[in-house]
Amino acid sequence: MKKILIYTDAFRGNIIPTLGISEKLHQMGVHVHYMGIPDVTEIISDTSFPSTTIFGDYYPKGSQYIAGKINANIIRSIINGGLDELIYELNPTAIIFTAYNPIEAATFYLKYKLKTFLLYCHFPIDNDFSKISFTEKIKEWSINMLMDDANLESTNILINFLIDQGYAINSLNDIMAIFENFNNIIPASKDFLTENAIISENDMYVGSCIPEYNIFHLHYDMDKLDSELSEQKKSGKMIIYCSLGSWADQIDKEKAQQITQTLINSFRQESMKDYILNISVGNLFEDYQSHASDTIRIHQWLPQMAMLKHSDMAIIHGGMGGVKECIMNEIPMIVIPLGLDQFENADRIAAHQLGVKIDAYALNDIEITSIINRLQNNTEIKNNLFKMKSSFEKASESDAWTKFNPQTLTTK
Known part of the structure; x- marks a missing residue:
């Protein structure tokens, strides 16, 4: 059986x-094996997929992670053969790296010459609307990562390794x-892009x-949640799900608090008596749990896919995960971006x-209630x-998956 490694960030x-x-x-007959730092493999242990913990010395359990920050010790370890024994034992045919590991992917490729896939869970930030291919976007994004002052040590290690490998x-x-x-x-459809991007053979x-x-x-x-949501449905009221994501307080806590309070104030109005707001406030739960009422349900966390199956509308921050889940459940979106790739995703929405984009600083009680009422029966958006x-x-059924076909999957 062909084996593919997956190296994911946390x-x-x-x-x-x-x-x-x-x-x-x-389902295609490919064996999958994860490898990653302790916080990753702890998550994977809840699945049926095997995993191996690596680089625990550099990222012990509970570490803080910075998107785009390359750990020079990891680059050095890969080059010096720190994973040789593991790779020999697993004998993979290919490896998939996630978005924030392109430099690790390049080092790994140079070291082990495995067929390499890069999984970009969102479109590269700041150059999304050019018409170049996704491969070119990734190269631009990775160059920016290499040029970051915080990554200079890793960049120098990689350059020296490239030279040792005979690259000019x-x-x-x-x-x-x-x-x-x-x-x-x-993990998207090209139709979600707004630019007429070229598709290269690698995309x-x-x-x-x-x-x-x-x-x-x-x-x-889940049984209790389904029961509660079924009761909400029986009331005949419109159910609105809201989440600003698990990173909201880290991206911009002040903005997240402003949005949360404005939404709560909006749903207290008499004009919103026919709606129920289920809002997940994450790490801000202690600040807002006292605001709960019959029509405003305050939660620390909620299972998003389960919520969307019962909801009529969603208020989200615009991360690609939430956007895709709304699309696949055909849920109209009100997108209030906080940072990262969310602004570009909101523009695409x-x-x-597929919904409406709102600037967080322009948000007010009147605007949010007006937009909800406008979206409620919008057949064009549906x-x-x-x-x-x-x-x-x-x-999801495209020919792109044939690149993973066990009969044709080869190294390099």
Whole structure:
């Protein structure tokens, strides 16, 4: 049986699509084995997929992670053969790296010459709307990562290793040439893009990659939640789900608090008596739990896919995971971006008329109630959601998956 390694970072939004891909690969007859730092393998231990913990000395359990920060010790360890024994034992045919590990991927490729896939769970930030191929976008994004002052040590280690491997390095573009050997997995449909991007032979648009088995729901009493939501449905009121994501207080706590308070104030109005707001406030729970009422249900965390199956509308921050889950459930979105790739995603939601984008600082009680009322029976948005969902479903069955076919999957 062919074996594929998956090397994922610790960000939940990046782990979830790998699980969807792993399920699909398993159905295709491919053996999947995860490797990662302790916080990753602890999560994977709740699945049926095997995993091996690596680099625990550099990232002990409970570490803080910075997106785009490359750990020079990891680059050095890969080069010096720290994973030689493991790779020999597992004998993989290919490896998948997640979004924030492109430099680790390049080092790994140079060291072990494995067929390499890069999984980008969101579109590279700041250059999304150019018309170049996704491969070129990734090269630009990785160059920016290499040029970051915080990554200079890692960059120098990689350059020296490239030279040792016989590469002529005269510029950063020479370093990025290695990315032309990789396949780039995009868990989305190309139709979700707003630009007329070129598709290179290395780009793989593979659909939503939402796993059937969601390990992040394990700690919820799903029967109790289903019962509560069924009772809410019986009331005849519109159910609105809201989440600003698990990173909201870290991205911009003041903005997250402002949005949360404005939403609560909006749903207290008499004009909103026919709606029920189920809002997940994450680490801000202690600040807002006292605001709960019959029509405002305050939760610390909620299982998002389960909530969307019962909801009529969603208010979200615009991360790709939540956007895809809304599309696949055909739920109109009100997107209030906080940071990262959320602004570009919100622009796409607005451009495709799948919902409405709102600037957090322009948010007020009147605007939010007006938009909710406007979206409630908007058939055009419903039709657009149906079309986009169909496009994602088509992508999930695309020929791109043949690159993982056990009969043709080869190294290099």
